Amino acid sequence: MPHAVGVGYALKMQDRLDLSRSPRVAAAYFGEGAASEGDFHGALNMAAMMNSPVIVICRNNDYAISTPTSEQYKGDGIASRGARYGIDSLHVNGTDVFAVYEATKAAWQKALENWGRPILLELMSYRMSHHSTSDDSSAYRNPEDVASWKESPSETPSYGCDDGWNTRASGTMSRISGSEHRSAKTLRRN
Numbered sequence: 001m002p003h004a005v006g007v008g009y010a011l012k013m014q015d016r017l018d019l020s021r022s023p024r025v026a027a028a029y030f031g032e033g034a035a036s037e038g039d040f041h042g043a044l045n046m047a048a049m050m051n052s053p054v055i056v057i058c059r060n061n062d063y064a065i066s067t068p069t070s071e072q073y074k075g076d077g078i079a080s081r082g083a084r085y086g087i088d089s090l091h092v093n094g095t096d097v098f099a100v101y102e103a104t105k106a107a108w109q110k111a112l113e114n115w116g117r118p119i120l121l122e123l124m125s126y127r128m129s130h131h132s133t134s135d136d137s138s139a140y141r142n143p144e145d146v147a148s149w150k151e152s153p154s155e156t157p158s159y160g161c162d163d164g165w166n167t168r169a170s171g172t173m174s175r176i177s178g179s180e181h182r183s184a185k186t187l188r189r190n
Helices: 002-017 032-036 038-050 079-084 097-111 143-151 184-188
Strands: 026-031 054-060 088-093 119-124
Touching: 002 026, 002 038, 002 054, 026 032, 032 038, 032 054, 038 054, 054 097, 079 088, 079 119, 088 097, 097 119
Parallel strands: 026 054, 054 119, 088 119
Antiparallel strands: none
């Protein structure tokens, strides 16, 4: 994430020097476990302070390797942390490819406003398989939960851009399709 913030800032400076260029945005992908590391907070702080045109995208799949989110952090996921840094953030149904596309497109447009600014997306999903080839997720996950997700991936409504942003000015929690915000617990069916 820190590298993407730096790249975003460099792109911004290059684009300001050459106005014939189309503005550009950097992006970084990470799992929710990385949000517990210092680099996450340093990157968000620097992105906010430098108004770096960067989209940081968290794939929240309920597990950081074998640690469930209930043991990783308190609170309402990762997107709500963006507002603490003055960064527009959005929860997105990560199991809906169209929702992810529309959210990413909107994030790209917002990231380019006023010569650049950071955006945080949290894609809510569920990991259907093992974390890696050396991982046996049956040791820490209930097979019935996995089977339930395979049958019906998500009860969460799709993304709605109109009023879904957790913006700096409003300080309200993000929304999905204009309905009241659903916590990660609802999405994960715990």
